[in-house]
Amino acid sequence: MSEHEGRRGEVVGTDGFGATAVRLDQGHVEVHGGLPERFSNPGLPPHVPRLSDLHEKGAKRAEKQVATLFGLSALGTLVFLVCYFAIDQEQVAFIPGIGKANLYNVVLGVSLAFALLGIGVGAVHWAKTLMPDTEMVEERHTLRASDADRQRAADDFLAGGPAAQLDRRPLIKYSLGGALGLFALPLVLQLVGGLGPFNIQQLKHTIWKKGDRLVRDPERTPIRADQVTVGSVYHVLPESIKDSQHVLEDKGKAAVLLMRLNPDEIKVKKERDWGHDGIVAYSKICTHVGCPVGLYEQTTHHLLCPCHQSTFDVTDDCKVIFGPAKRPLPQLKITVDSEGYLVADAPFAQPVGPSFWERDRT
Amino acid sequence: MNALAARRRHPAAIVLLLLLGLLVTGFAYATFAPRTAQASTAAQSQVEDGKKLFLANCATCHGLQAEGTKVGPSLAGVGAAAVDFQMGTGRMPLAGPAVQAPRKQEIQFSQAEISAVAAYVASLAPGPGIPDAKYSSGEGGDVALGGELFRVNCAMCHNFAGSGGALTRGKYAPNLRNVSGKHIYEAMVSGPQSMPVFNDQNISPESKNAIVAYLHAVDNEENVGGFSLGNLGPVSEGLFAWVFGLGLLVGFAVWLGKKAA
Numbered sequence: 098m099s100e101h102e103g104r105r106g107e108v109v110g111t112d113g114f115g116a117t118a119v120r121l122d123q124g125h126v127e128v129h130g131g132l133p134e135r136f137s138n139p140g141l142p143p144h145v146p147r148l149s150d151l152h153e154k155g156a157k158r159a160e161k162q163v164a165t166l167f168g169l170s171a172l173g174t175l176v177f178l179v180c181y182f183a184i185d186q187e188q189v190a191f192i193p194g195i196g197k198a199n200l201y202n203v204v205l206g207v208s209l210a211f212a213l214l215g216i217g218v219g220a221v222h223w224a225k226t227l228m229p230d231t232e233m234v235e236e237r238h239t240l241r242a243s244d245a246d247r248q249r250a251a252d253d254f255l256a257g258g259p260a261a262q263l264d265r266r267p268l269i270k271y272s273l274g275g276a277l278g279l280f281a282l283p284l285v286l287q288l289v290g291g292l293g294p295f296n297i298q299q300l301k302h303t304i305w306k307k308g309d310r311l312v313r314d315p316e317r318t319p320i321r322a323d324q325v326t327v328g329s330v331y332h333v334l335p336e337s338i339k340d341s342q343h344v345l346e347d348k349g350k351a352a353v354l355l356m357r358l359n360p361d362e363i364k365v366k367k368e369r370d371w372g373h374d375g376i377v378a379y380s381k382i383c384t385h386v387g388c389p390v391g392l393y394e395q396t397t398h399h400l401l402c403p404c405h406q407s408t409f410d411v412t413d414d415c416k417v418i419f420g421p422a423k424r425p426l427p428q429l430k431i432t433v434d435s436e437g438y439l440v441a442d443a444p445f446a447q448p449v450g451p452s453f454w455e456r457d458r459t
Numbered sequence: 460m461n462a463l464a465a466r467r468r469h470p471a472a473i474v475l476l477l478l479l480g481l482l483v484t485g486f487a488y489a490t491f492a493p494r495t496a497q498a499s500t501a502a503q504s505q506v507e508d509g510k511k512l513f514l515a516n517c518a519t520c521h522g523l524q525a526e527g528t529k530v531g532p533s534l535a536g537v538g539a540a541a542v543d544f545q546m547g548t549g550r551m552p553l554a555g556p557a558v559q560a561p562r563k564q565e566i567q568f569s570q571a572e573i574s575a576v577a578a579y580v581a582s583l584a585p586g587p588g589i590p591d592a593k594y595s596s597g598e599g600g601d602v603a604l605g606g607e608l609f610r611v612n613c614a615m616c617h618n619f620a621g622s623g624g625a626l627t628r629g630k631y632a633p634n635l636r637n638v639s640g641k642h643i644y645e646a647m648v649s650g651p652q653s654m655p656v657f658n659d660q661n662i663s664p665e666s667k668n669a670i671v672a673y674l675h676a677v678d679n680e681e682n683v684g685g686f687s688l689g690n691l692g693p694v695s696e697g698l699f700a701w702v703f704g705l706g707l708l709v710g711f712a713v714w715l716g717k718k719a720a
Contacts, residue, residue, distance in 0.1 A: 225719035324660035391615035
């Protein structure tokens with residue numbers, strides 16, 4: 098806070114702006130806003146006359162321009178009306194700059210654009226060139242109402258309660274309070290209820306069970322171990338998806354990616370044990386936000402999620418090597434049944450997909 | 460005692476006996492030895508032509524016997540399909556080291572030369588062969604089934620319409636516009652570069668034909684809305700709206716605020 102000298106040499110305010118504060122009950126007070134003396138109001142910029150004000154020729158030219166724009170609009174409307182009936186809806190034509198497009202759409206669109214823009218641009222051009230352009234200032238009226246009005250408003254408001262017999266009849270007051278208070282509950286319930294399912298256990302389990310055969314998506318045919326060659330990728334669902342009542346919900350958690358690697362390239366023993374001769378199955382649901390991680394790069398053995406580019410290393414138990422995911426993809430333990438088809442040996446050992454609060458609690 | 464037995468201790472008897480033994484063994488082998496299966500239908504001269512072309516164009520990176528070097532993998536087992544795809548789309552021979560071999564429009568080799576190299580590589584070890592035109596032309600393929608299979612197996616890398624997509628570290632899944640059905644089939648079955656292998660037990664030949672039919676249908680469809688913006692989805696559409704749409708609106712706003720001359 099700085100001090101400054103007033104006009105008579107005495108120290109005036111402590112904040113450098115001089116004027117005393119204005120109180121709200123003083124009525125209309127005209128002040129200069131506390132501006133220091135060295136700033137003067139520059140006023141409005143000097144008025145520059147337009148060509149249409151100076152020469153009648155300029156005004157006539159502006160008039161012709163406005164009329165042309167309105168005429169263009171009329172032309173656009175006529176073209177629209179004619180082509181609505183004249184052009185076949187399936188007609189395809191070559192439009193330079195776009196290529197092959199539906200002629201009906203293009204002609205109706207362009208003509209309607211001209212029809213509307215012609216009116217709008219014409220009106221704006223008319224306003225700019227021919228309508229008055231002198232600068233005007235409209236004073237703002239005082240906002241504060243008169244004292245008598247303010248008193249009357251307060252009195253009416255205070256008289257309302259006794260007029261409604263609210264003070265004589267407390268039962269109304271209490272029952273209204275109860276109803277309104279209770280009414281907040283449905284709103285709160287929806288907010289809180291939307292946070293997750295009541296039965297949190299259903300988030301932790303997929304429909305995979307021990308003995309479920311792995312089937313191809315979308316044909317839903319089972320897969321034999323010898324059909325999976327090194328470098329192959331199969332998009333897999335559990336066989337029990339055929340009996341599911343909620344296919345999309347179940348598929349959204351049970352989708353699995355089956356890959357075959359050379360067993361020597363797998364660095365983690367658990368991954369080798371849970372697979373079958375280099376065939377490994379991992380959950381397709383990304384542990385970040387739940388997109389399907391389908392982009393398998395065969396040469397580098399990396400799995401890429403397309404949404405936020407989380408990258409998982411399949412040779413290292415799908416550890417996250419890049420991106421926002423924080424946990425590796427869960428592996429599905431698989432084995433081969435007596436007929437040679439690949440089956441799940443156990444359900445997923447951990448909940449699949451993104452994290453949620455109760456994930457680590459039993 | 461006959462004349463032969465009387466001469467049994469003649470010094471030439473041993474020599475004659477050995478010669479007889481050799482002749483009998485040789486004939487017996489030639490008659491009873493199992494024949495190696497003739498897997499290649501190529502004539503021997505095609506394989507030799509292929510070998511000559513291979514040594515001239517491919518051996519620098521892939522080794523003199525296609526055993527592989529530091530800069531090029533071994534080609535044993537890749538099959539004729541891989542060679543026909545890589546050379547037929549101009550990806551091989553690769554001009555220089557790169558993250559990915561790009562598709563080229565001008566192919567240096569004639570189809571006969573490509574087939575010769577393919578026959579040579581196929582003779583090295585068994586691998587996927589050139590597909591039957593019945594399953595790779597797309598004719599008679601169910602476009603809807605092909606679309607469903609494409610969306611499950613291919614769209615995550617190649618985009619819903621096969622317009623291509625990015626992979627990690629500069630690799631990419633190329634766009635699939637105007638690729639012949641034979642090359643599409645061969646790419647699926649050989650798994651080039653980062654692409655996984657989709658063998659005939661994973662996606663059957665009829666299903667592969669359906670996928671080819673779907674991709675060819677996308678190539679030929681007319682975009683009745685107008686500009687397809689490369690079928691890249693909301694990104695290119697949003698870019699169009701922000702650049703041209705918003706640009707137009709800003710232009711109008713600036714014009715509205717200006718005073719007339």
